[in-house]
Amino acid sequence: MCFSTVLALVVLIAGCTINSNITQTGGGTGDASAATPSVVPASTRVWVLTPKVVYEDTRTEVTLDSSDHGGPALVAALAEQAVSILDSKGLHEVACPRESSLSAEQKVLAEQASASANHLVRVNPDPQAIHYILGLASTNESVAVLAQYVRVKVGPHGTWDPNSGAITSGASSSYFRAVLLDAQTGRRLWENSVLLREVAKPNNSNFKTVVTLLFSTLNLQN
Amino acid sequence: MKKQLSLLLSLASAALLLTGCATTLPQPLHSAAGFQPESMDAVYILPVVDARADKKLSLNLGGLQRNMASSLQQKRYKVVVLEDTNLVAGITDEDLKEPTPDWVKGIGPSESRWVMALAVGELSRKITFGSTGNAEVNLFIFDKQTGTLVWEDKGLGRAGQGGLLGMMMVSMMDEAAIENAMNQVMVKFPKKPKGT
Numbered sequence: 001m002c003f004s005t006v007l008a009l010v011v012l013i014a015g016c017t018i019n020s021n022i023t024q025t026g027g028g029t030g031d032a033s034a035a036t037p038s039v040v041p042a043s044t045r046v047w048v049l050t051p052k053v054v055y056e057d058t059r060t061e062v063t064l065d066s067s068d069h070g071g072p073a074l075v076a077a078l079a080e081q082a083v084s085i086l087d088s089k090g091l092h093e094v095a096c097p098r099e100s101s102l103s104a105e106q107k108v109l110a111e112q113a114s115a116s117a118n119h120l121v122r123v124n125p126d127p128q129a130i131h132y133i134l135g136l137a138s139t140n141e142s143v144a145v146l147a148q149y150v151r152v153k154v155g156p157h158g159t160w161d162p163n164s165g166a167i168t169s170g171a172s173s174s175y176f177r178a179v180l181l182d183a184q185t186g187r188r189l190w191e192n193s194v195l196l197r198e199v200a201k202p203n204n205s206n207f208k209t210v211v212t213l214l215f216s217t218l219n220l221q222n
Numbered sequence: 223m224k225k226q227l228s229l230l231l232s233l234a235s236a237a238l239l240l241t242g243c244a245t246t247l248p249q250p251l252h253s254a255a256g257f258q259p260e261s262m263d264a265v266y267i268l269p270v271v272d273a274r275a276d277k278k279l280s281l282n283l284g285g286l287q288r289n290m291a292s293s294l295q296q297k298r299y300k301v302v303v304l305e306d307t308n309l310v311a312g313i314t315d316e317d318l319k320e321p322t323p324d325w326v327k328g329i330g331p332s333e334s335r336w337v338m339a340l341a342v343g344e345l346s347r348k349i350t351f352g353s354t355g356n357a358e359v360n361l362f363i364f365d366k367q368t369g370t371l372v373w374e375d376k377g378l379g380r381a382g383q384g385g386l387l388g389m390m391m392v393s394m395m396d397e398a399a400i401e402n403a404m405n406q407v408m409v410k411f412p413k414k415p416k417g418t
Contacts, residue, residue, distance in 0.1 A: 025275040058358070059378050061251060122316055158354070160384065167382040169354040173344070175275050195275040197346065 323369030379403030
């Protein structure tokens with residue numbers, strides 16, 4: 001009895017180290033970060049693109065209808081949180097292109113860039129996607145573009161078989177990736193990623209933790 | 223009349239029995255039109271790509287590659303195991319899933335035509351009142367002659383055991399899950415007919 005209790009406690013304590021549903025997976029760096037820490041000038045104007053959220057079936061990789069899984073709410077919450085966190089970090093010229101003074105042509109480019117967020121977050125971004133970003137540059141100020149991409153895998157739930165004692169965990173996950181790109185050069189100023197091992201829901205307490213962690217490595221230069 | 227009816231019933235039962243015994247392989251996620259894995263001569267197996275977002279758990283990539291090679295050999299495929307990890311350096315999940323013809327033509331040694339790549343997309347273990355493990359693997363076959371992805375499948379492995387015993391087995395759960403995922407993929411791979 002005593003042995004079992006002690007053993008259970010030991011295993012539980014050991015388990016605490018591997019049970020976290022949230023893992024920061026990116027280094028929080030930019031292109032030049034190998035030599036210098038990734039810092040962004042505080043005077044930079046940041047366009048926060050509409051985040052791209054894609055839902056897929058974990059088993060079959062078939063794309064699922066995002067509205068069936070709360071996609072629009074997640075997109076809105078991500079954009080709102082990003083603006084709020086960047087503002088709180090001291091970047092005061094932060095806005096979504098749709099609500100900005102950008103020209104109609106630039107707003108179209110911003111929409112195209114948003115739709116290409118999955119290409120922008122890649123290690124080797126698609127040149128076409130970078131072309132959209134370059135179109136958002138301004139001649140008289142430093143401009144950066146924030147792209148966010150979330151791949152949500154919707155998998156089977158956990159199970160328990162009372163006859164055999166076999167159990168399984170749910171196989172859903174949400175992989176958050178964010179990148180800040182210099183609109184003049186397309187250079188990567190900062191990037192980070194966080195893995196959440198569940199379907200992301202904006203009203204879930206884990207969501208705020210994930211977004212905070214995602215931007216935690218972004219440092220400003222005054 | 224009775225005899226004829228009995229003969230007809232026997233024939234129908236035999237037909238049903240034969241249909242029931244015939245095994246059809248489950249379909250992979252993707253198989254290019256006209257591609258038959260059995261037609262591959264030598265299969266070049268790239269080192270396993272670690273495409274996990276979370277790489278905290280250690281993973282025996284070499285062991286996975288050897289297991290896959292052995293599984294293919296049992297199905298009578300001629301395999302060439304490529305051990306130089308530089309061959310997959312910088313290869314991402316996206317490269318494998320959305321390959322361009324130029325990219326495909328550049329992978330593996332120049333003499334190879336059929337190149338196989340295994341990517342591990344997820345590996346985790348969890349402890350509750352028991353322990354569980356989850357794993358995701360994707361298997362890709364590229365035809366360098368056409369520069370295309372000709373076959374792809376995915377395995378989602380889950381393992382777990384409840385209770386105190388299960389809790390003590392936590393360190394084995396991710397291995398069990400990945401083995402389970404690999405088996406799901408390999409079972410869809412057809413056996414090569416004898417003498418081909």
